[in-house]
Amino acid sequence: xxxxxxxxxxxxxxxxxxxxxxxxxxxxxxxxxxxxxxxxxxxxxxxxxxxxxxxxxxxxxxxxxxxxxxxxxxxxxxxxxxxxxxxxxxxxxxxxxxxxxxxxxxxxxxxxxxxxxxxxxxxxxxxxxxxxxxxxxxxxxxxxxxxxxxxxxxxxxxxxxxxxxxxxxxxxxxxxxxxxxxxxxxxxxxxxxxxxxxxxxxxxxxxxxxxxxxxxxxxxxxxxxxxxxxxxxxxxxxx
Numbered sequence: 001x002x003x004x005x006x007x008x009x010x011x012x013x014x015x016x017x018x019x020x021x022x023x024x025x026x027x028x029x030x031x032x033x034x035x036x037x038x039x040x041x042x043x044x045x046x047x048x049x050x051x052x053x054x055x056x057x058x059x060x061x062x063x064x065x066x067x068x069x070x071x072x073x074x075x076x077x078x079x080x081x082x083x084x085x086x087x088x089x090x091x092x093x094x095x096x097x098x099x100x101x102x103x104x105x106x107x108x109x110x111x112x113x114x115x116x117x118x119x120x121x122x123x124x125x126x127x128x129x130x131x132x133x134x135x136x137x138x139x140x141x142x143x144x145x146x147x148x149x150x151x152x153x154x155x156x157x158x159x160x161x162x163x164x165x166x167x168x169x170x171x172x173x174x175x176x177x178x179x180x181x182x183x184x185x186x187x188x189x190x191x192x193x194x195x196x197x198x199x200x201x202x203x204x205x206x207x208x209x210x211x212x213x214x215x216x217x218x219x220x221x222x223x224x225x226x227x228x229x230x231x232x233x234x235x236x237x238x239x
Contacts, residue, residue, distance in 0.1 A: 044203065098174035112132055113164070
């Protein structure tokens with residue numbers, strides 16, 4: 001799986017991640033390479049323990065590889081210190097999680113405005129958060145706390161929070177994993193509608209075949225390596 005690096009939003013080059021354990025060195029990822037064009041969507045699939053979440057963490061700069069590198073719009077994350085990586089995430093990267101990761105003690109609108117407040121958006125953050133919640137169909141639930149919302153509503157709040165900053169890249173870890181089939185389908189439709197409207201580059205980890213099928217390409221991991229027919233190389237072309 002490859003594309004012109006100049007046109008790529010995300011490039012992973014020979015990513016390897018090893019950790020020391022009592023039993024010896026454990027390889028979580030082994031020489032994984034791929035690139036994602038700007039505005040495209042990629043599904044990372046594979047069995048539990050295959051390295052999917054490890055790979056997502058490296059793409060976000062939450063962890064650093066033992067070898068290889070990640071470039072986001074040409075910026076090498078390995079050349080940035082921790083503060084600079086955090087600043088890059090705050091300004092250009094959105095996240096969606098399986099367990100929503102909402103703050104229980106604040107309302108839906110305050111959860112959505114949080115990343116804007118971190119960026120110093122001031123009073124405009126409240127207006128933008130309300131507009132985003134209306135966009136995801138929660139205009140009547142602005143002041144509800146997470147415990148007062150259904151799972152699907154909580155994930156809508158999480159999507160609103162991820163997109164309110166208009167991120168260049170969005171990473172999603174099992175975004176439908178805690179939802180029933182009907183609710184998951186609705187979230188998939190909303191996720192791809194928002195991505196298309198904003199031209200966001202999307203990389204997601206999923207076990208959901210419907211969600212994976214909606215992406216432009218798929219990367220399959222087994223035992224920390226890219227799996228393809230017979231040669232351990234991913235062969236799915238960008239559509």
